[in-house]
Amino acid sequence: MPYQTLLKALEDDARGQCEKIVSEAEEQAERAVREAEEEARRARSERFAALEGKLARERASRINDARTRAGALKLSVRRRLIERVLDGAFERVRSLPEDEYVEVLRRLAREAAAEFDSTGLKPVISVNPADAGRLDGALGDGAEVRPDPEVTLGVVASTPDGRRRVENTVASRIERARDHLLPMLDKLLFSP
Numbered sequence: 001m002p003y004q005t006l007l008k009a010l011e012d013d014a015r016g017q018c019e020k021i022v023s024e025a026e027e028q029a030e031r032a033v034r035e036a037e038e039e040a041r042r043a044r045s046e047r048f049a050a051l052e053g054k055l056a057r058e059r060a061s062r063i064n065d066a067r068t069r070a071g072a073l074k075l076s077v078r079r080r081l082i083e084r085v086l087d088g089a090f091e092r093v094r095s096l097p098e099d100e101y102v103e104v105l106r107r108l109a110r111e112a113a114a115e116f117d118s119t120g121l122k123p124v125i126s127v128n129p130a131d132a133g134r135l136d137g138a139l140g141d142g143a144e145v146r147p148d149p150e151v152t153l154g155v156v157a158s159t160p161d162g163r164r165r166v167e168n169t170v171a172s173r174i175e176r177a178r179d180h181l182l183p184m185l186d187k188l189l190f191s192p
Contacts, residue, residue, distance in 0.1 A: 009092065014081065014084075014085045014185070014188070015189065017084060018189045018190065021077045021080070022077065025073050025074045025077045028070070028073060029067075029069075032069055033067065036062040037063065040055065040058060040059030040063070078186065078189075081189060085185055085189070086174055086178070086181070086185075089170075090170055090171060101134075104170075105134050105153075105155070106134070106135060108155050108168045108170075109139055109143075112125065112155050112157035112166045113125060113143050113157055116164075119159070121160065123142070123143050123158060123159065124146050124157070124159070124160055124162075125143045125144065125146065125155050125156075125157050126147075126150075126151050126155060126156040126157075127154075127155045128147070128148065128153075129148075132145055132147045144160075152170075153169050153171065156169070
């Protein structure tokens with residue numbers, strides 16, 4: 001099934017990227033902690049007798065700051081990696097073999113058009129001009145296919161008067177699924 005192959009490729013690609021980015025983040029975090037500890041040791045040796053209590057608080061503060069920065073850096077890396085995975089999904093759909101891409105596009109168009117079944121209105125299906133011919137015969141007699149260069153990797157269905165609109169593009173579906181995907185990707189990429 002092409003979706004399982006796509007998901008497996010995404011997972012392998014994401015794991016490789018994750019390991020590299022997390023390794024770099026850990027090295028930066030360790031370096032920041034080492035620098036903070038070294039700076040605290042130098043300050044303590046300069047004014048040890050009179051400022052011992054103050055230096056201990058300063059050292060702890062700097063280490064905590066370094067750990068906070070390291071944690072923020074790791075979180076930032078995790079977010080960027082997850083965004084890369086989601087962007088990669090978009091690009092993988094774009095690079096599907098023609099027959100698989102046509103099937104995905106037709107399915108998106110049928111799903112969007114089905115949103116109008118209960119209205120009795122025949123939807124207008126806007127699609128990228130490069131994809132317009134790929135929908136020939138996919139929607140039956142009722143829907144009008146209209147080229148629209150603003151639509152990418154999917155369709156936008158609307159009523160003829162434009163009052164009701166249903167976007168069914170790869171980007172919109174990823175965005176709608178984002179809240180569900182983020183914890184799942186986080187667990188998949190960063191859990192041992």
